Amino acid sequence: MFDFDGDGWLDIVLLNGGETPHGKSERPLQNALYRNLGNGKFVDVAAEVGLNRVKNYGMGVAIADFDNDGHEDISSLDFQTAPFITTTAMAH
Numbered sequence: 001m002f003d004f005d006g007d008g009w010l011d012i013v014l015l016n017g018g019e020t021p022h023g024k025s026e027r028p029l030q031n032a033l034y035r036n037l038g039n040g041k042f043v044d045v046a047a048e049v050g051l052n053r054v055k056n057y058g059m060g061v062a063i064a065d066f067d068n069d070g071h072e073d074i075s076s077l078d079f080q081t082a083p084f085i086t087t088t089a090m091a092h
């Protein structure tokens with residue numbers, strides 16, 4: 001959890017698992033970034049920051065200001081791919 005849009009409400013980043021040679025999904029798998037609306041409701045904004053593009057098996061996530069612009073970014077590590085970093089600066 002972190003406040004990706006700086007509105008004071010904690011938001012939730014969720015990496016999804018993925019298919020394996022022995023486990024196939026009936027529906028497309030993607031990651032999610034749930035923006036906290038502050039009224040007990042959340043909305044998935046993963047497509048706005050490009051996080052939904054990560055389709056592989058999510059293994060871990062790190063939050064830091066990787067490009068030093070003052071806004072926290074999301075780095076996800078997926079099975080069999082290099083780390084993927086997306087900026088959340090567009091939310092500010």
Ligand SMILES: [Ca+2]
Binds near residue numbers: 005
């Ligand atoms: Ca927030």
Ligand SMILES: [Ca+2]
Binds near residue numbers: 064069070072087089
């Ligand atoms: Ca940043």
